[in-house]
Amino acid sequence: MARAWGARLIEFQSVTKAFDDGTVAVNDLDLTVEAGTITVFVGPSGCGKTTSLRMVNRMVEPTSGRVLVDGRDVRSADPASLRRGIGYVIQHAGLFPHRTVLDNVATVPLLAGWTRRRARSRAAELLEVVGLPEEVGRRYPAQLSGGQQQRVGVARALAADPPVLLMDEPFSAVDPVVREGLQDELLRLQSELDKTVLFVTHDIDEAVRVGERVAVFATGGVLAQYSEPPELLARPANDFVADFVGRDRGYRGLSFVAGAALRPDEVETVTVGAPGVVSGDEWLLALDEDRRPRGWLRPRATVAGPLSEQELEPGGSLHTLGLPLRGALDAALSSPSGRGVVVDRDGRAVGVVTAHQVLELLSTERAAADSEPEGGR
Template identity: 70%
Template sequence: MIEFRGVTKRFDDGTIAVNGLDLVVEAGTITVFVGPSGCGKTTSLRMVNRMIDPTEGTVLVDGKDVLTVDPPKLRLGIGYVIQQAGLFPHRTVLDNVATVPLLSGWSKAKARSRAAELLELVGLPAELGKRYPVQLSGGQQQRVGVARALAADPPVLLMDEPFSAVDPVVREGLQDELLRLQAELDKTIVFVTHDIDEAVRIGEKVAVFREGGILAQYAPPAELLVRPADDFVASFVGKDRGYRSLSFVDASGVEVLPAETVRAPAASGGWQLLVDAERRPQGWSGPDGTVVPGGSLYEQGGAIRGALDAALSSPSGLGVVVDTDGRFAGVVEAHQVLDVIESHRG
């Protein structure tokens, strides 16, 4: 658990980066600090491992005031991932990952074998360990950065805009990877980003900061989208927050209907779903027998946003539902989904 109690940071030039922050980060959760630049989110993060010391107030990690611990010793127990990864260019990937174990006094052999385990954990092939950072792609470097931070198995992980320098597709992959890792490792993670979509996607709780270092709202993402505390949060969260909040609404009330499927297109006067031998959707056969690409697929058990999107993007008006193996399971219609959303409201 990380706790900020009345924390203020005033820099030498007089600017107030963080202003009276009171906040508790629960153990074993991902908490995201989000806000525009200059809102104090990174300063708040850096006060946890004493990269910056507060002017007033107290930061506690597991009940202990961080100011009472020698900074190097404190930091060995806290993982730290930064933008651009900050890998040591003069060391191999494996030695980069082994840094903290070696600093903590492990033997070289033990540190290296631990580093190899971690490369595997973050989804990198073992032979990458022999390479140097410059020989990796941006996404790979970030994975190494995460592996390096996890090497000594610290209970707390601080991540400062770790994915903002990679392109959107790679970023999404890294976010999924982080969620998968967290399900396995159960760390206390503080994650800083300026991207509200990223915050809502990975945070179990999100702290929205505003300029002047003031905490505007601290809530689970669904609540942030549905009940923003004020105009600032509402505008920061963005325009289609109503639609995006559906990501957090359960779709179990939506009835899945059967539908006609065919293996080959035929002019039947209506819409028929094309499937392969495994019953995986391949598109639609239109009324005159032409093949039309399908819309998005809704996987059973997902949030209601996926069901609505499947219905709205389908050429036939029928959203295609698949099971976890990707096999056709039925269809949903937009009006049904909207009915369920309405009933949640009531």
């Protein structure tokens, strides 16, 4: 009896893919994707990242070398059976337009021999898991937004509970706000499901946000660097990686610097709806009755009647206390007052912080890290 494919690592062993016209898409790739992690392949167009991913489920065959899943060469498996055991999510979701959402999600379980009732029950469960209401299951793909379609695509890939999930630029076709929400959803799902995820993107910000390890590919299908995001941002392996990661990699690196030591300053506040407000020489932070930030009142402003939100300047982004310092710096830089608003987990204001404070704290923490003995790291 054939052994089931399990949640194990994916290995590329000296894998090369060359096409008939002589183009080398992947050049001698040696790489291990650890079980239960999200690994991201990132790089410019034509660098071989999607080709590498598609060799895992045999949609592309290597010219030489081996691709192993759970220690087994994928070429030893029937392609159809292999693909039913590996989830696959693509750009634009790739849903069947003539099937309802519920039947789209139930596709792979039905192919695997599940009863229709069991497959549809599993599909309904997964719609809830990916954050879609029950009634969406009765709709057709054309009736959904782009973000909803991508969530359905993820649900369909998870339907038969595969140990491996391949995601080929799954969120690139949606707007930035929806995209960030989908990234958060992926991270939440991974914390619960513990899949081995191989994720392809051309966006370095997305790569370092969702990836536990990131593989940067250079043109010609060469692996330029493979490391954890903080290491990638702090120590690019060569000029190509440094250029690809970008000159603002230090700012991106703040995403991995804990903000537990940040101590917000107090700020003078005013409540929306308060009558007869005079701001004096300082910006006033306007809060609602639950102490949630609503904006800033400019210096030397006089409001005779109740203070309304129309009289406020938008407040920029908010930083949640305890999260990485990138959010604190962004809050300070985006605030019209030059002071970023810091909130607790419930969104209530606890104080403000300046960019100077964030950079000072970063300098202090880096100095402390550099002074640690080698064994303490």
